Amino acid sequence: DADVTQTPRNRITKTGKRIMLECSQTKGHDRMYWYRQDPGLGLQLIYYSFDVKDINKGEISDGYSVSRQAQAKFSLSLESAIPNQTALYFCATSDPGGGETQYFGPGTRLLVL
Amino acid sequence: GENVEQHPSTLSVQEGDSAVIKCTYSDSASNYFPWYKQELGKRPQLIIDIRSNVGEKKDQRIAVTLNKTAKHFSLHITETQPEDSAVYFCAASMGAAGNKLTFGGGTRVLVKP
Numbered sequence: 001d002a003d004v005t006q007t008p009r010n011r012i013t014k015t016g017k018r019i020m021l022e023c024s025q026t027k028g029h030d031r032m033y034w035y036r037q038d039p040g041l042g043l044q045l046i047y048y049s050f051d052v053k054d055i056n057k058g059e060i061s062d063g064y065s066v067s068r069q070a071q072a073k074f075s076l077s078l079e080s081a082i083p084n085q086t087a088l089y090f091c092a093t094s095d096p097g098g099g100e101t102q103y104f105g106p107g108t109r110l111l112v113l
Numbered sequence: 114g115e116n117v118e119q120h121p122s123t124l125s126v127q128e129g130d131s132a133v134i135k136c137t138y139s140d141s142a143s144n145y146f147p148w149y150k151q152e153l154g155k156r157p158q159l160i161i162d163i164r165s166n167v168g169e170k171k172d173q174r175i176a177v178t179l180n181k182t183a184k185h186f187s188l189h190i191t192e193t194q195p196e197d198s199a200v201y202f203c204a205a206s207m208g209a210a211g212n213k214l215t216f217g218g219g220t221r222v223l224v225k226p
Contacts, residue, residue: 042202043157043216045215048213100147
């Protein structure tokens with residue numbers, strides 16, 4: 001869905017580095033989410049935001065932080081990256097007024113060396 | 114919190130046969146159950162969903178059934194085709210009031226021609 005974009009699409013970083021993954025959407029949705037996907041595993045919720053002033057921890061928030069800069073932007077930061085944070089990261093949006101479907105971005109593949 | 118288990122983790126079927134994926138959930142307050150399909154290298158996309166006031170829903174070759182008493186729901190794909198090969202995820206949530214999806218671990222479906 002081109003309405004939800006993520007940058008970068010691929011990133012290689014070293015242990016201990018701080019990195020930021022960005023998500024932008026033009027769908028006008030209030031709700032945004034960050035998920036992590038590991039090989040052979042499902043999608044695990046890291047953080048979610050129901051509006052600009054609302055930030056909530058998900059299942060696996062340790063080692064991550066987020067910032068909701070605007071309705072359209074939701075960034076995920078790894079303060080000090082570690083190898084077991086190597087994964088595929090997805091951003092998603094939803095609009096409770098228009099149903100409960102979550103629309104996913106294309107994903108960011110992160111490798112921490 | 115909610116816990117969703119999904120079986121099997123892999124499923125191989127002959128083209129034209131049916132495929133069935135089963136999920137169980139733990140929180141009786143959950144009332145929204147979507148299914149997402151993720152093709153190789155792509156983002157997850159919603160294919161069908163069901164709410165707790167409905168026992169079955171069909172959309173062409175796919176159907177979902179829900180048993181609230183037993184807290185399980187299933188995805189049925191009939192007349193499978195090679196393009197049905199993908200990873201399928203079930204999820205559960207308490208609907209718009211708390212639209213935080215908990216995903217199952219995924220089922221990798223391979224349709225053999």
